[in-house]
Amino acid sequence: MNKKSFKLFANCIIVKGASLATICDLHRGKVYSIPLPLAEFLEKTENDDTLEDIKKFSQEDQETVQEYLEYLEKNELGFWTDEPDRFPDLNLQWKSPEHINNAIIEIEQLDNDDLQKITTALTNLLCKFVEIRFYKTIDLDKLAFFAEHCAKSVIRSITVFLPFTSKLDIKEIEILSIKYPRIVLFIVHSVKEKNTTIKTNNPKIQMISRVIDGQSHCGIIDPKLFSIKIPVFTESLKFNSCLNKKLSIDSNGNIKNCPSMSNVFGNIKTDDIETVAESLNFQKNWNIHKDLIDTCKDCEYRRVCTDCRAYVDNPEDLYSKPLKCGYDPYINKWEDWSRNPLKQKAIKYYSFQEFLKN
């Protein structure tokens, strides 16, 4: 009989951590945890005679490996082939046709002049995704002005965060959602549970009870938010999973990587946004990829994790692990990050305590 190799599909990729590995199924968007020795076996055997390779294990282990292979085959993560060379690995190159991919705008304090500058810059920078944040007040005219001035851009989607206030006019929002199809989602936050006065069937409008009245809501690491896709995986090999090609304008018009970070690279009142965005200094943090980050570099989720550089365990250290991650890749346990005794100093530093009580 011909020799046969067991091979994972090219878009199901093994990532090895300190004590577990994952198979990231980038096609169907799922992550599977597997034991490290199995990961190593799969990597070794993929172009080999797998049945021969299995024989090298002890009797007991052979059965376990067999069972695993059956599991992988049944879940369509791998297949048997006698022509392994015809199935090459996935090309892991990453590139994207934009100077800035996504932008966060804290819009409340900005005036129309500012917004005009921002939309012009986003258009020229070929920005694709925009997040607009209203924390405490709403000004839908501003939003309309912004959307209007994006007409010539390649922006694919605009997501808007709005607080629930007595002034909130759901009809107005519905009108905007129809008039500006690029606004794909309105998230009305801080909605009190008992409040039933506002109702809408518009699928673009979501009501959530979470209070998002400041920057510190951001940066949560949660497997539910993992993005298990080829572009995310490949980008993470060389670039930061959150900050790469991101541009933020905070409420004071400061040009930043992210509104929550203290680094300011200029201000829209005095500086040209495009020049700032294209400067090496601004792009420095884009290169902090997961293999450089403490703990994350040993984590089997590092290629699909969202990362955060604003809130980290040691605020003095750029390469420190995200504060709001409760995962320990050395013992493979998720726990509540905000209760971790080792994180209390950093939590105090970012003065999160108030926020956590909410």
Place this chain on the structure above:
Amino acid sequence: MILICKNYKENNESYEEVIDWLLYNNAQFDFLSGEDYYENGKHWSIALDNSQDKLSIPFNEYKSVWFRGFLRHRYHLEETFKDLESTNDNIAELRWRIGQEIGRINTQIFNNFRDTYQLPSPLSVKSDKFSMLRLAKELGLDIPDSLITNSKKELLYFFKKQQHVITKPLYETVYFNDESYVAFFKTDKITEEVIESLPSTFFPSLFQGYVEKDIELRAFYIEEEFYTMAIFSQLDPQTKVDFRNYNDERPNRNVPYVLPKEIETKLKILMKELNLNTGSIDLIKTPDKKYVFLEVNPTGQFGFVSKPCNYYLEDKIANTLIQHDR
């Protein structure tokens, strides 16, 4: 300058991404559609005094043309037909005649591109499936047993020999509907019952023997290079007949694939003979490792190959256009 020929009414994501790459590389480009000639009320003429098309389109500025489509036939002169009082037969004849005229006129419009790099040439995109199969066979590629016939007897004989038979249009796969009917021109399985229900002669159609699949292959070809994807359509019994009926929960596994050199060489010759510098080639790999050629779609989709294989075909296409725009 690059010229993008397309149907204004049609859009899709992978097409948009090519535009993104053109923008990213600061390429200059314009659009042209059959609608500019037939629907938008603009004045134009083509004279045989060697001057160019006078649709105020500066054709000599374009060095690179990306041809994605031109006009959707069914929209032609829709208004005119609405008010026409005539028999259905006459209207059908009229529509057909007009379609033929439009074809000839388009050929003259495309003649404007004769000195321009074209990806692909619009004059090459119309070849029919049977000619492609004939050519493939001459070049030594495996093809499904194929038959054009109007005879029930012949078809039955073919069916007995092949066991499984499909039918498909020689030209394009389309469907359209009216209030009272839906007409399909598409790939379909032929069963013994279907044959039994046929009259002894019928409208001549293309039939092919069903090819046993190990995997399906889509090879995107551009300027001598192949970007091939294997589709594991056999894993899931739900998609055994045609992978287009996919199952959202468990989409077929699509992964990069390397064709044998000898198959690539033959396909390259095939594409040259068809005067196509790009296209999407459908093949089947049988359980006994034969590569069976099915057809070429010159302006077929590429996003569904590009994305799962991370081939960046959108960038590749943009780049090819830019390189020839110098």
